[in-house]
Amino acid sequence: MNTIAWVGRKVGGALVVLWLVASAIFIAIRLIPGDPAEAIMGGPGSQASAQALAAARAEYALDQPIITQYFLYLGKLLTFDFGTSYSLKQPVTQVMGEVLPNTLWLSLMALLIAWLLALCFSALAMRAGRIGTFVGNLLEIIAAAVPHFWLGAVLIMLFSSALGWLPAVDNGTGRGLVLPILTLALPLAGFLTQLMRDSLTEAMSSQFALAARARGESRLKLFWRHGLRHAALPALSLTGWAFSSLLSGAVVVEAIFARPGLGRSLLSAVLARDIPMVTGIALFSALVYIVVMAISEGIERMINPAGDPR
């Protein structure tokens, strides 16, 4: 398949997925009990008068038939209008724009660190003996399995409360980024290492590796020139998935470390039943997921043009 056709398919598929996601969000939100007008007027327990509630419903078109609301909603999405946040009374895109760089930066740094850790550990694993392999395996499994909230709390207790090396909350010096990044990166690193080590072991014991060794190439060179390329492929194709898992991890990490970001906005929007905000962030996350998946597939095509990524 040529590249242009491939891109066309990707874009078309992405649009369909976005439409499905948008519709699913629309339906899910209507199934939540409670009156959205109440959320607009300050939430449950408010003393809003019947008139004020009616006015809020009219302002947000909540008094229209559901099908009209659906098309109004889709129409606005086409113009990237996510509406106005119920609780903050600001356009959703503006709120997201303010906090997005924080979350992107955090996620990208975590992804980078996770990759570096995974590469180092995979390389080390090549040299490890049986006990080393066992210990490495165990550590990977533990790292991949720990939940973010637990890891975050433990890192704070250890490095902040007990040792006093690192701040628990970001004080603007950048040192405050270390613990949140590690909290996100460690589980991902454990996961990536497992993947890479398996394929690395396979690659290093394959015929071409034996042939290269026979030619006199060092193990290190072999690792960098051949092994890594094979090992990285499966990990790379999972990076799209990994990145979106970082976004969901950010909800937890941003709350624990009190960092501004998309995850924290989502959490407070959910608690406040701020429908436009929740919708905006959910759609945006879907978009990010689609874009990142497409990019990682593209990179895969470049590394391994022979393989047919459909």
Add this chain to the structure above:
Amino acid sequence: MPKGADLTNSLRRAKVGMVIPLAHRGKSLLMQRNSRSSRIVAGAFALPLIGALLASCSSTGTTESSAQSQTPVTGGTMVYASGDAEPSCLDPHVGGNYPQALVASQFLESLFTKDSEGKIIPWLAEKTEVSKDGLTRTITLRDGIKFTDGTKLTAEAIKKNIEHLKDPNTASSTGYLAVGKVVKVEATDELTATLKLSTPDNALLESLSMPWTAIESPKALERDQATNCTAPVGTGPFKVKSWEHQKAVNLVRNDDYVAPVADENRSSTTSYLDGITWRFIPEAATRYAALQSGEVDVIDNAQPDTIASATDTGLGHLDAPRPGSTNRIELNSSNAPFDDQKVREAFIRAVDVNTGVNSLFFGTAKRSYSLLSSVEPLGYSDEALFGTDTAKANALLDEAGWSERDAQGYRTKNGKRLSLRFPVSTNQSVPAEQSLFEQFQAQAKAVGFEVKIDLLDLSSWYGALAKHEYNLVSAPYTKVGPSVLRVLYHSDSTVPAPSGYFANNAQVKNKKLDQLLVQAEETEDDAQRASLYEQAQKIVLEGYYVLPLYDQQNHFLYGKNVHGIGATTAVSSPIYFDTFLDQ
């Protein structure tokens, strides 16, 4: 307002007394109460602090701190970490919850406040009078006070502020209720405002002591709401410099501050601090770690276990129970099985509150036997009604006809199990309180009650109450003064607002009680007021509609480098005017 009213956050806090007594600011504190609006989180429990500052005040706030009197030093920015959700608006007129009150207490001031004995005293107001018929109240303002935008404080400001609270577009809940009886405000002259009331209201001054009715610059109120929410303009010791959403509200010293009541012993007329960085750190463990490592100077919503360990390590502690109601469990008397007083008493006799409170709150919360907070001078308490007595509980249930038991050991009547629904808001009940409720569940089971605890987010919790899907509920209410009793127990409060909300969760409908509560609010005579409120409280307590637990907890912890903490507003939200840091 109900505590939880705002959705997003809420916590509750108690208050400390505020009052800075006029005469000795800096030394005393006060207390106050308010209730409606806050939500409460359950905060903490209290231990008292004792600071030099508070030494003289007894009631509400107590601080304990290592630093005793020291010479104040000017300078430095204090970092405050709140466990509450970040308010969506910094103007406490909008909505009106406790997190808003906490921050707004630094830059807005009220017409009245409370002294260390819990008495209402003028603050921005200089004096006030009420007409014979109780329907006209005049308030005279102090001269020479300016808002931080340069506007002078005049009677016009009172008019504009009360109109702002009553304007439906403001969407005020707490402040709106507080000024509900004010029909009209006229600026009689530059400094005198005349308030026309629909009925006499002896709680009006208490209502006007709460941050939810604080006075803002009329000029600033003319801005659109979104702008005013970002930086409300008041007369307080600090002003809002900027608000970086999800990060911090940056407050700076008001260099032109004129304390309405000056403290002659004070070396500076403005705050010692250059400013306050007001952060939001929702996770309790992170907040405490940040305090321990010195990244932040003061934290709120301190939890019982943390308070115990903090005071051991020399950190300061301020215990400022909130005014208004206590934290208590209300028994829904509008449907079975609690429509029978015997069954209500049986439940109350079946549980052992004291043992649970002592073990789960590490001595930070004191058991209450009252509907009202310990900072409310008119609170009535009757310990004898609430002794644990399982034999009596069993006997009462037998008498009430719940005499059969099913296979699981629960009592039944006509084939129906004695089952209670208990929706618990995770916003309003801290983990220690949730554990306490679980203990009650086990204890009630022993006499044959099935208690179904349902942990809910705030919106779902309000939804369950609105649909009457509860037999037990804990819903504290913050408001200054005993008039909170009318909000909580008058039969009018069983009628839901358009949002479905009602405050009388116990569903007490008693004509005599209604009369007492209305009369108590209208009388001119202090002694009669006290007596009417006492009779009213007896009716509720003796009818076993409520199981009092403890004050609404409101605990703050602060670093060893922080001094001069203790003064609070009428709703026990601390004011950091007297606070200074080691340099």
